[in-house]
Amino acid sequence: MDEASESNQQRRTFLGILLGGVGVILAGVFTWPIFRFLAPRDLGGAGAQVRVGKSEIKVGGAHFFSFQGRPAVLLQPSAGDYVALSAVCTHLGCIVKWVDGKGEFLCPCHGGRFSAEGKVLGGPPPKALETYTVTLDANDLVVG
Ligand code: FES
Known part of the structure; x- marks a missing residue:
């Protein structure tokens, strides 16, 4: 070559x-x-728990946070009564908003309405918001 x-x-x-x-x-x-x-997606572990200070949830108010990688909300409908819900609408997955004056959730996408316990009040959502267990640990609420 x-x-x-x-x-x-x-x-x-x-x-x-x-x-x-x-x-x-x-x-x-x-x-x-x-x-x-x-x-x-990394959901933060199936058994992951979230701690939120009790003082962050006012009576009649809502506190939004992330639980297992998804939007969630903690409520105190009446003094000492706590509820944790998914903030994802069961219709098409939009994030619900808390309406203080009405004490209910409103989905901004198609007008779905949910009670403070997550039950459907109106609109197209086919089922209630998913609920999570809440336990009290000293001054914290533990979700999950
Ligand atoms: S996505 Fe919530 S009402 Fe349609």
Whole structure:
């Protein structure tokens, strides 16, 4: 093999490796978002608990927080009575808002309404908001 032929062969090998590397990088760039979309989300552990100070929940008020990676809400409908609910509407998954003056939840997407206990009061939601257990531990409320 003469010197020019050997140089051409080395150039082809180099270009092959370079194009292969670029192809691998482009494949990663395009498939990574799909992988992230399909991969299960970290929900903070199935047995994870959340502690919220009792003083943060006023009587008749609502305290929104994140529970297992999803929006949730703690209420104190009457003194010493605590309720923990999912804040995800059971219709199409919008996040419900607490309406202080009415003492109920309103879903901003299609007007679904829920009581302070999570029961459906009106609108399209097919079922009540999911409830979570709440226990009292000294000055904290423990959800989960
Ligand atoms: S998503 Fe809540 S009423 Fe439709």
